[in-house]
Amino acid sequence: MTTNTTTFEARKAQLRAAFLAQLPEKTTASRAQLAEIAPGRVDPSRLEPLRRLFHTLKGSGASFGCADIAALAADAETKLRAAVEEQPVISEARLQELHQTLDALEHASVDTEAQTAGIAALSQPKRTVATKTAEGSYRRAPVAIVPTTGVGASNSDERDRLSDRQGDQQGQQDDQQGTLERLDKLIYLCDDDSAVAERLSDQLNCFGYQVKPFSGLAALEQALGERLPAALIMDIVFPEGEQAGTDAVRELARRDDVEVPCIFISARDDFAARLQAVKAGGSAYCSKPVKTTEIVELLDQLTHGQDPQPIHVMIIDDDPELAQWHALALEDAGMVTRVVTDPSQVLDQLDDFNADLVLMDIYMPQCSGPELAQVLRQIPGHVSLPIIYVSSETDIGLQHQALEVGADGFLTKPVEPERLVASVSLRAERMRTLHALMVRDSLTGLFNHNAIMQWLEVALAEAERDRRPLCFVMLDIDHFKSVNDNYGHPTGDQVLLALSRTLRLRLRSSDIVGRYGGEEFAVILRNVDTDEAWGLMDQLRIGFSQVVFTAGEDSFRCTFSAGVSSFPTFNAPEVLTEAADIALYQAKHAGRNRIQIAEPDAVADGKRGAA
Amino acid sequence: MRILIVDDDPLAGEMAVLILESAGHQCQRVENGIEALELLQDAHALELVVSDMNMPLVSGADLLAELRERGQRIPFILLTGDEPDVLAQQVSGADGVLRKDASLEETLPLLVARQAASR
Structure with missing residues (x-):
């Protein structure tokens, strides 16, 4: 076909x-x-x-x-x-x-x-986004004030320490406004099922939030009177009634004239319950069983607002002045741009510029916009890249052609900066939301396998261009199966969450962390050579091995092993992963709980030049 | 990729075919899980399954479970009219769960492309 x-x-x-x-x-x-x-x-x-x-x-x-x-x-x-x-x-x-x-x-x-x-x-279909999620697929989890300690029992200590500290920092009630100051990370969670409340708050604590669980509405109301949280997570069905949760939030808003962003969680998934949640001013609605990562993304969105990762736009126009003018307008709005004036360069440029969107002149002498779009659409990685065309009104034929190969918008020359910025940001944000749903691992919120492999390609292209080193690390938790077997999967999940949090909090924001699968994680360290990578990972290894996990009466520790491969020793994504994998295997074989650097000749001959 | 589409609603199935063919894939469409299993016996001919969840007799989840039972690791994407997140928690082993609505035009090719890239 x-x-x-x-x-x-x-x-x-x-x-x-x-x-x-x-x-x-x-x-x-x-x-x-x-x-x-x-x-x-x-x-x-x-x-x-x-x-x-x-x-x-x-x-x-x-x-x-x-x-x-x-x-x-x-x-x-x-x-x-x-x-x-x-x-x-x-x-x-x-x-x-x-x-x-x-x-x-x-x-x-x-x-x-x-x-x-x-x-x-x-006809353009109405587009709907499946779940309301933060656009922050590139955003890191909020950084906790307290360094990583254990999960489980130690959480309550951490919570107390946090409340003390934040209690000191927190100002007094603002009398003039009659409102209470809000804490960045303080979240109230109210669910009459205390097991659900405890479990969810423990997991959210792993993401740097300080969650106070309440099992009754009375206790929650009292706490709200004392201190306002950054957000509220609220069950709907309580012993008091089928809609007691939404009623309470509505009552709160009316009586005290305060607005706390609220995420409703409920086993009810009917229209009436959702409607009540909207009427009560809820910001989001998650049906149970809730996914921790979904709640984390919502909390990130509600408590931070701005996405720190700017939108990346590639501008393709054979007229350098016009391209620069558009670039200027977008950069003024805080976006990152790259201008390409030669269409034949586009594919290469896209390899190391992680574009959220392409802004393209519809008429170019070498090849038309739609022709170029068709080339892009045939490459799996760019199938869904949003394209906005800049055209003059006389290009109707080209516009139709553009629609047929998937245009996301048209802007007619001359383009006013406001309209340009609005069109671009709207579409790029929507794409990110969609993207976020697909690139995250559902338990840890880290990048999933596919996403990390894509990042590796991008990071490797950057490293080659800038002539800088890069390391790829594969980590595997030692004897993880026995954790699951001895203490059950929820405890195993706590270990996975703890390691993912350790990786996120201790590594630099330019490093990329993903869950490779099962108990395996992958890290891309940019601009770091093997010695530095070894040092970094060994620190992490020691730190993680000191975390005490609790499961019921028992407590235990976990360790991990890691294999490290590096560019330029290995110069293609598949060779980097293979070499790291071999090194990981060697680390396991040598007794686990150690970091192993891949030998330059680790990968079978003939493959190294694959790039 | 060579993709098998399973949907008891022929129009919905055609829509999935259309979306994926436009993204350069080759599609074959069947209307129930039994036919799908027969075709998939020759596992080498097909590289990915996109199946509706809610079908009479054999649901998408049943089909997936049966395939895994037979030791077939072929990537499997479930489509649902309900909440994808809830379904994803209930069904293990699916390589993706997507909501059947207008966003499918964007999400389905993207997810399939990722599967293709990870081979």
Whole structure:
């Protein structure tokens, strides 16, 4: 099969039309099934086809950009599920409602069809982002004030020490404003399940937050009266009521006129609960079981605001003056730019400039913007790189061509700086959010395997260009399996989190840390030679070996082994990883708990020149 | 990459095919897990599976579990109309869980490209 990007929009429009055309047939069939169901007791399996229809429509409606249909179907699915979940009885009113939903779906399909008939070929889907996450895939976790100690029992000590220290630093109540000063890292967590509260707060503490768990609303209210946290994590269902959590937050906001950013967590995932959370001013909603990393990203976002990693924009324009002018406008807004005036240089330049977005002149003498975009889109790493074209109004033909190969926006010359900055930052941020969802390891929040390999390529290209050394380290926790076997996986996870935190806090911000898989971690040390790398890693090794972990009554320690390979001794990503892996194996073989440097001839001959 | 798409809804399946073919991949589409398993017996012909979660008889998770049971390590991406994060916690062994909505046009090729890069 050939790559055929030119007909993408056209084929998508066809699929969408087919989807809409088929819908009445489906709703008619469902209506017939529904007509056979009488109010009262009902066999849930008879409602299953209907639920399935709603579920499918929810997904396909959203895929084809029919938001109305997706929303109707999602609502109907939730209602249907709720109707039969508790007892298999369906009321007359509920049946009527389902009939109405089917009507509404049919209308929506007709309306949508009519609306889009003319513009189908150019229709842009509504884009939604799956989860609200911080854009900070490149951001490091907040740095704790206290150096790494153990996790588990030592957390409470750390918490107390932190509160003392912050208690000293904290100012008195601000009488004029009537509000309380807020602490950077103090988080209140309220959940009536104290096991959940304890576990989540322990894990968040590993990321440098100081979390105070409360298991009741009364205790929380009292604490809020004394000191305001940077954010609040709040359960919704309490013994006091199904919405006691949201009610309490709303009450707090009304009574004291204070706004504490609030993340709701709940086992409820229904629309009503989400709506209540929004009405109570919640900043985010996570359904249980919650992911620690998701909460950490949200907290980062809520308590820090600005992303320290500037947006990187590559500007491709054969007119150097215009390119510089655009670069200036973007740099004024705090972005980092690189100008490329020769389109044939673009691929090379992208290799060592980690662009969030490309701003491209649509008309260039050597090759057009869309042609260049097509070349970019055929390279796996750049498939999703957002492209904004700068064009004059007369380039309509080129604009259409650009749409077909995936344009993310057009700016018409002359471009005002405000519009340029707004367009670029909006799209780059959205891409980062998406990206963040895919490059993070779900337990540790470190870069995942794929991401770290991509970073290695980028870092290696930089090192080659700047003629600087670089080291790649692979670490593996010693006898990790026995930790899991003896103390259970939650304790094993605590060890993994502790090591990831140690790596993040002790290494420089220019170093890149990832979870390679299982109990294996990888670190890229820029501008460091093997001696320095050995020193750094050995310090980490000693520090980590002193951490005491607790599991119930027991306490134990862990160690790790590491293998280090370096550029320029090894000069391609796959050779660096292989050499580090061999060195790691040697470290394990020599008795573990040590750092091993890869021998220059570690990797089989013939491979070293691979780059 | 040579990719197998599994979705009981032919239109949704076609949409995934369209997205991935536009990114330069070769796709084959089936509408249930049984067909998928038969095709995957010849594991060398296919390099990645993209499967819907919610299907009658054999769900996406069932298909994944069966493949792993048979010792097939082929990368597996699940698509769902529900919360991907929740599903990712419930199903182990998937190489990615994505939400079926308009963002799929961006997320699916990106995730597949990453799988391709990690081979």
